[in-house]
Amino acid sequence: MSRSGYSDDYDEDGAGGLWxxxxxxxxxxxxGQAALKELAAAMDAMPxxxxxxxxxxxxxxxxCTLxxxxxxxxIDMNPIDPEDWDAVARVFNLAPAMVREIVYENDETICDYEWVDVEICGPMETRFQxxxxxxxxxxxxxxxxxxKRWKLMRAWVESNIVKETA
Known part of the structure; x- marks a missing residue:
């Protein structure tokens, strides 16, 4: 289980679409839109x-993004439990669904490893020759x-701001 509360089995009863x-x-x-616009400005202003x-x-x-x-x-965030998304939602005046989604995007969508090709030198077992x-x-x-996380989340925030149509 993650800080967002998302898990692999959340759709057993078909509630995934509702969520x-x-x-x-x-x-x-x-x-949500007001918070995203405020967040975009705050992220751009970060030194x-x-x-x-x-x-x-x-x-x-x-x-983190939130x-x-x-x-x-x-907001004084020290007393807030970051894994209690309902409490975070109340303090930030956001819907719990939005809080969990932002936390998921912030914590779990970035890859913290990379694959590197290496050459093994020296004696090896016969089956690995x-x-x-x-x-x-x-x-x-x-x-x-x-x-990298900042760039990813700034793009996510921007992609979720509804553009005004004239």
Whole structure:
């Protein structure tokens, strides 16, 4: 289970479509659109365009996407449990569905590893003689993930702002 509360088995009873509808209405509604516009401006104004995961604000002062919104609104986020999306939704005056979606996008859509091709040198077991080249999974350092997360979330925010039609 993640901070967003999403899991692989949430659609066993067919409620997945209902949930996606709730997320869509929360994002497209007046409160959701106002929050996204406020968030876009706040993210653009950030001097250090880096986002954290798994917490509203980290010990060294980095924010997740919702944390950026909380900071610009002057919310004290230290007493808030970041895994209690209902409490976060109340404090931020957002629908719980929108809070969970933002948290999911912030925490779980970015890949924190990459595949690297390596060549194995030296003696190998007989059954692996032909497999000297392999791909291995390597963790990406957090200082590289933060800016990547910011770009991803800024694009997500922008893609969810409803454009006014004249």
């Amino acid at each position: 996606r509808g709730a997320v869509e209405r929360a994002i497209r509604g007046k409160r 250090n365009k880096v986002l954290a995961a798994e917490s509203l604000v980290t010990a060294d002062g980095q924010f 944390g950026v919104l909380g900071q610009v609104r002057g 032909q497999q000297h080249n392999r791909s291995v999974r390597v963790a990406i350092p957090e200082q590289m993930i933060g800016p």
